[in-house]
Amino acid sequence: MSSMQTWTLVFVVLTFGIYIYIAYASRVKDTSGFYIAGGGIPSPANGAAIAADWMSAASFISMAGIVAFSSNGYGGSVYLMGWTGGYVLLALLLAPYLRKFGKYTVPDFVGDRYSETARLVAVLCAVVVSFVYVAGQMAGVGLVFQRFLNVDTTTGTIIGMVIVFFYAVLGGMKGITWTQVAQYTVLITAYLICAVAISLQLTGIPVPQIGFGQILTELDGLQRDLGIEAYTEAFTDTSMLNMVLITGALMFGTAGLPHVIVRFYTAKSVRGARYSALWALFFISLLYTSAPAIGAFSKYNVINQLSGTTEAEAPAWYQSWRDVGLIEFNDANGDGVIDMAGGDGLGELVINNDIVVLATPEIAGLPAPIVGLVAAGGLAAALSTASGLLLVISSSVANDLYYKKVNPQASEARQLLVGRTAMAGAIVVAGYLGINPPGFVAQVVALAFGLAAASFFPILVLGIFWKKCTAAGAVAGMAVGLGTTLAYQLWTIDIYGNAEGFFGIQETGFGTIGMILNFIVTIVVSQFTTPPTEVMQQLVEDVRYPGRTQLVAAHATGALEEDVLHGERAAEDEPRDTGPDERPGPG
Template identity: 40%
Template sequence: MPSNSGFTRQLRRYYSWYTGGFIVFVLLLAVGEHLGLSHRVIGHLFLFATIAIYAGIGVMSRTADVSEYYVAGRRVPAIFNGMATAADWMSAASFIGLAGTLYFSGFEGLAFVTGWTGGYVLVALLLAPYLRRFGQYTIPDFLGARYEGNVARIVGLAATILASFVYVVAQIYGVGLIASRFVGVEFEIGLFVGLAGILVCSFLGGMRAVTWTQVAQYVILIIAYLTPVVILSYKITGVPVPQIVYGKVLKSLGEKEQALRNDPLEIEVRSQYRALAKAYQRKIEHLPQSLEAERRILNARLDELRLGNGSARDVAHAERALRDLPRTPDEARTQWRAAQDEALERSLPPPFHAQAFAADTPEGRDAARRNFLALVFVLMVGTAALPHLLMRYYTTPGVAEARRSVLWSLGFITLLFITAPAYAVFAKWEVYSKLVGSSIAFLPDWVASWGKVGMVSISDLNGDGILQLAELKLNTDVIVLATPEIAGLPYVVTGLVAAGGLAAALSTADGLLLTISNALSHDFYFKVINPQATTQRRLVISKSQLLLVAAVAAWVASLRPDNILFMVGLAFSIAASAFFPALVLGIFWKRANKWGAVAGMISGLGITLYYVGQTHPFFHGAMTHAWFGIEPISAGVFGVPLGFVVVIVVSLLTPPPPPEVQALVDFVRYPGMPDPMSR
């Protein structure tokens, strides 16, 4: 094995050649497009060539060594661990969803940037170096050692699986979305195409293969993220540095927003949506009679079309409307309330992108401010408690390298974070200035393309044949993926963005699936069920669990449970409430004991899940029973403080941990202390 410095130089050489080769590949496709290469072929080449690269790295990194499989041999240099961590963490939510959230939320979307960035400060100060000093393989490993056995380990294992599973479903959903749009396959087939690329990496080589694949994926995703917005910046402003010049466009965007607020046609459409919302409210109030009346009207309409020789298209529309009609009053209440909420949202004037907490009432502004701060808190604490992220710091050669890799991670992530606001502003400017106000009969091709996968919808509510802003509905996840088409850039840029989104989703999915399978095989099977299991047996169990979890996650993702950003935000709330109090107090407070940690993890996680169940529209058709108006994505804001209080109170009411456990706290915090686990 080469020396550490020699190993680092070797890696730099390999990845420099790889980066140069990828850039040449993109340029060749650009030349091919100019010479007539079809869009379909370009999309296929981007998708399958990048998956082939990742699979090749996975095959070359295959291993049967336990240390290599679980923690990449603990020899990953800080800069490359930083790149791998950035790719592991910059999921489909960051790549696909962040700019979209900023597009729709403006200033308030900066909660994601602030919270995620601040989380790395907590990782560096409170957790990463101490967990690396502890060593071992997983977060439940630390909980089991620090809190005296398998009770805390199993609770941590359950929380690890839950947080990671919610997170990985979002990533696989993103894979299916990208594959279905750019390769032309069904959404469900696209899920399993991407899943194959994920499994080759993590199945054969574990953390070793995942690490070197994630470094390669970071290169692709950051090139893909920066390229279109740099071109767009040059196209709009003449300066190819979007992070610096987007403020000028933001000013013009504010003027455009004001014009749209005062436009008579926009005002007319918004009033029609208000009337539509009131109609839904009346139908909800008069259930079940309103549902029966709706069914009679649709049946009469269908009979009239059939008897009057209506067109096949009209008959099909009437049949579809009757088929989609809710079957029960409860189902009608849920559907109509969701439709009412959407109509009310469309009835509002466009918010000013740069205005903070721009609600129309003092109560609304206070609620927006509370939700902003709650989301920042949850994302900070959740970042510092994500099991798949913390596992990465077990892979460095030592504590100092773990600290440096956090700094490298933050630097690599910052490249995306400082670009996302510019992305949102440029995309919104293109939509507001070129799409809104155009003829519906001559909309650009991208509207129909993304409409086929349910990401864009148009409704000419006032029937004037002109697209008003209120009549346009864009999914949050479409902004980044469609921006090259929105801006009229060459299709090779669109394919590059798709490859970047795929890299972001696959890199995080790799780490998450590995986290779940390792938790099941190492923490449950080896540590709890069969401590005498051989190395070969442990790896077989890990790989079999990997396949099982991947298949279940793909099935759940095929149901399209919610938008990507919410699912990821929920994973952060789960991780924050379950792990952060127990980890921080376990490192910095010797008096924290087994029963306090177990009670704290269960209570924090329990209140978080309870709040989501009580407030999320999926369960009630609208957000209800909210405490202080806090949205369900920030449910962890209640779980984290409750977890701290319960850990402290229960620990003080029960006997202190034994001396060897308190010695472990000294070992992880102070250099030179003997390792009590080695005795």
């Protein structure tokens, strides 16, 4: 076993041991702890957990590769703009109000705000989005094990499934949250050590965000010398239309992701949810401002080390990644020399986007312990998001479907059993999808964001800010948004021969179109269908204002019954606090 494999094994065993211990120490015995960690997580810790949950394998493993190995870095910037912009949108526009509404899950909000039919449609949307998203995470786990521990992708994915099964099923949201705090620590430490070391090596500047500027100038010159567009040139491989649509799908999809939204329910209060968002934005920015630098550093090193060499002359890292099938050399002219001129910026080389961050320490010649730490960081990123997604699937089935529809009299123990069983089943399906993913990690994840944008974002926004949005409108909007987007994504898969799509719109950007259709259908149908009850309209009004009226408090604690929220009883039958410290409800 090489020193790199030894160090990788050391870090993997050490970090996995920490995750399992945390899960055991945080094990829960009630549904509140299982679904929302009892609503008692401090803001800094919740912010770190949100960051780990949201920064998936796509962020850690794949994003820098997209930025690096597009024909330039500009096309890959849609992921940076969309994901970070979407988080700000979520933190400011939705999270505090959803937390104040006081339910466990997004389908729970949809069911209470609209109707039980809408709840069922929302459960379907949540499960579809989460399964597509988790496929990318499990594929990332298999990729790391494949390269660094010399096991096949299937075996690596199964190992990841076993670890997630243990701490997610045992600890629920409480165990997952504290595990994700540890996973964030591992992934950000690995990422920043790598970024700082390479920045120092190439530029002499220890701050990668600053050293990045110097390398960009040199990289532009290198690419021009190879006869391709400058690295910073705009719209060379992604049209302006697709830049807008993909950025929109990622942004609005982020604001509609059920596994991220549920994180704000784990905060101690609405104020805590706001501070959690602030902490999460800080933690996220540490990685997202470093990713473009790592992408540029990697491409600079790849061009300098490989362009004009033969495979026999190539460095050891090239041979290692080629042996596991993640680098290919297509010798088009038969001269045996790696020609990186033309094409997509790599010429005769085909490099899997998902290897860039994992390979960067080797490419830069960093010590074996750093290589092992980065591998552990990639696993932490994938597993943290996978566990959050699996909890969404579990809660959708156990809470929103079983408890709310099938057996409302179920005991706490029964609900926990159903939730854990649902999670175990979801892990098996997720593992299968990870072994057979429909694309590279970030591409699969981007499809999930498009589905979230098309299904959940309009319904959440209108549910909070338009009190007359109706149940029929919400059901129709979600069905049209999810249906059209999923159909387009499936239709544009290469096996059907429709990869170009309509007007050249990429499948990763169609979620924006689906979202617009959702908004239109929901608004139009709401104009011609029965409006919500006066109680519901009053509740929507109260949720948007500071303070906590009796109506909001009663709803958050479950004191409002179904016939009050959605039945015929008048709003004036319900108490409203009009004291000096609260906003009186409108007359």
